[in-house]
Amino acid sequence: GDSVTQMEGPVTLSEEAFLTINCTYTATGYPSLFWYVQYPGEGLQLLLKATKADDKGSNKGFEATYRKETTSFHLEKGSVQVSDSAVYFCALSDREDSSYKLIFGSGTRLLVRP
Amino acid sequence: GAVVSQHPSRVICKSGTSVKIECRSLDFQATTMFWYRQFPKKSLMLMATSNEGSKATYEQGVEKDKFLINHASLTLSTLTVTSAHPEDSSFYICSARVLPGPAYNEQFFGPGTRLTVL
Numbered sequence: 001g002d003s004v005t006q007m008e009g010p011v012t013l014s015e016e017a018f019l020t021i022n023c024t025y026t027a028t029g030y031p032s033l034f035w036y037v038q039y040p041g042e043g044l045q046l047l048l049k050a051t052k053a054d055d056k057g058s059n060k061g062f063e064a065t066y067r068k069e070t071t072s073f074h075l076e077k078g079s080v081q082v083s084d085s086a087v088y089f090c091a092l093s094d095r096e097d098s099s100y101k102l103i104f105g106s107g108t109r110l111l112v113r114p
Numbered sequence: 115g116a117v118v119s120q121h122p123s124r125v126i127c128k129s130g131t132s133v134k135i136e137c138r139s140l141d142f143q144a145t146t147m148f149w150y151r152q153f154p155k156k157s158l159m160l161m162a163t164s165n166e167g168s169k170a171t172y173e174q175g176v177e178k179d180k181f182l183i184n185h186a187s188l189t190l191s192t193l194t195v196t197s198a199h200p201e202d203s204s205f206y207i208c209s210a211r212v213l214p215g216p217a218y219n220e221q222f223f224g225p226g227t228r229l230t231v232l
Contacts, residue, residue, distance in 0.1 A: 036223075042225055043223040101163055102209075102221060107155075107156070
């Protein structure tokens with residue numbers, strides 16, 4: 001079945017450092033890809049998404065590019081802030097599945113120190 | 115817009131009792147709502163998919179008689195954990211998928227409900 005693999009955390013960075021969180025997927029169909037963020041004590045929020053190969057999703061300085069050849073959707077940010085500390089989830093949705101359910105990776109905790 | 119609420123935010127109950135968790139889409143109508151379970155430091159596990167007016171579809175390994183889901187309207191779904199036991203203690207999260215429109219097929223998540231069974 002479809003699955004998502006994320007790098008294990010926690011990832012600890014200093015403020016203004018460069019961030020990469022790796023995400024790879026396996027899917028039988030042609031999925032849409034997502035990054036969700038969960039801030040402490042809050043629900044998941046959609047951070048960005050991409051629906052086809054070579055699409056780049058971006059939001060709040062975060063970017064991820066849908067790479068079909070490497071089945072990857074790595075999350076990047078050029079300069080992290082303390083407020084970016086959260087858990088980040090990579091997810092896919094198989095467009096062949098009419099329920100559009102999401103399959104999540106295990107999540108990566110990011111801690112940004114001042 | 116696209117706010118999903120859950121009630122209660124946390125609940126503590128005794129073993130053997132039943133607990134109902136509500137999930138509401140506050141400012142939109144949802145064709146489909148999803149229920150997830152999140153273990154500490156783990157990912158979200160999809161438990162079931164519910165469509166308004168029809169029976170929920172449960173994922174493999176999820177006991178449908180233990181986790182009763184009712185999707186009574188386009189803005190409300192409930193999850194009832196029946197005869198709860200300590201191993202049911204977890205963080206339960208719902209999400210809602212909007213009707214056709216600009217955000218069609220995007221899921222919006224509730225803040226979660228922390229269930230502790232003593």
